[in-house]
Structure formats: structure tokens, C-alpha cells
Amino acid sequence: MIIKTASWFVKLPGDHIQVGVSRGIPRGMPAGYKRYRALEPGTWFNSVSIPEYLERYNAILATLDPRKVADELIAAGGGKIPVMLCYESASKIQNGELWCHRHLAAQWLEDKLGVEVIEFGHPNLDRFAKLRLNGVKPPAYR
Numbered sequence: 835m836i837i838k839t840a841s842w843f844v845k846l847p848g849d850h851i852q853v854g855v856s857r858g859i860p861r862g863m864p865a866g867y868k869r870y871r872a873l874e875p876g877t878w879f880n881s882v883s884i885p886e887y888l889e890r891y892n893a894i895l896a897t898l899d900p901r902k903v904a905d906e907l908i909a910a911g912g913g914k915i916p917v918m919l920c921y922e923s924a925s926k927i928q929n930g931e932l933w934c935h936r937h938l939a940a941q942w943l944e945d946k947l948g949v950e951v952i953e954f955g956h957p958n959l960d961r962f963a964k965l966r967l968n969g970v971k972p973p974a975y976r
Contacts (some may be wrong), residue, residue, distance in 0.1 A: 900946035
């Protein structure tokens with residue numbers, strides 16, 4: 835099972851498929867992407883503190899079955915590698931400027947299913963650098 839993460843603005847190879855887990859889609863995005871709304875954050879996504887965001891998003895994840903989510907992401911790929919997309923760039927995540935809920939979903943899938951969910955083109959991305967810089971412990975879903 836292969837599932838990856840990336841920003842909407844990363845060019846993916848033909849054997850990968852864009853699966854949006856963000857609340858919106860970038861303007862002008864060409865057809866061909868899928869959406870997986872179960873992993874979208876709530877309307878509060880840009881108006882709460884990091885600890886409150888984690889609490890609220892973890893409540894969303896707690897209602898989901900990780901095996902079912904993984905199976906549905908794979909099915910959405912239709913034979914291609916599904917890539918969970920949101921807006922934040924890997925470079926800004928790596929340097930601690932931003933963080934993204936796609937990495938919460940990735941960590942959740944990793945911890946619950948024992949799979950690896952890497953950032954496309956950035957296999958060693960420090961996905962929770964911003965959390966640590968803000969004194970917030972990265973989540974673990976075991």
C-alpha cells in the first residue's frame with residue numbers, strides 16, 4: 835500500500851493521482867483530481883490555535899476507521915498512487931514556517947496501520963517542525 839502527501843502546487847508523475855483533503859481547491863486546477871472530504875478540517879481550520887486545531891482534527895480522525903480510509907484512498911487512485919493534497923509547501927513546512935493537517939492524517943495512517951506515508955519529493959520531511967518550535971508535542975496515534 836502506497837499513499838503519499840504533497841502540496842496542490844507540486845507536479846506529480848502520471849502514476850500518481852491528486853486527492854484533495856483540503857477544504858477548497860486552487861483556482862484553475864485542471865480536472866482529474868479526486869477529493870476525500872472525510873479528511874478535510876472543519877470551518878475552524880484557520881482560526882484556532884495549534885493545540886485547539888489538534889484537538890478538533892483528532893476528534894475528526896477518531897470518528898474514522900484508518901483501514902477504511904486507506905482502502906478508499908487507494909480505490910480513489912484507480913490504480914495510481916493517491917497523494918493527499920493541501921496547500922502548504924514542503925519547504926515552508928521543513929523550515930518550521932507552516933504545518934499541515936495532511937501530515938496529521940499521514941501520521942495517523944502510519945501509526946494505526948504500520949505503513950509509511952511520505953511527502954512526495956521530500957521523503958525526510960520534518961512534518962512537525964512548526965509544532966516543536968511552538969512547544970507542541972507532535973501527535974502519536976498508537
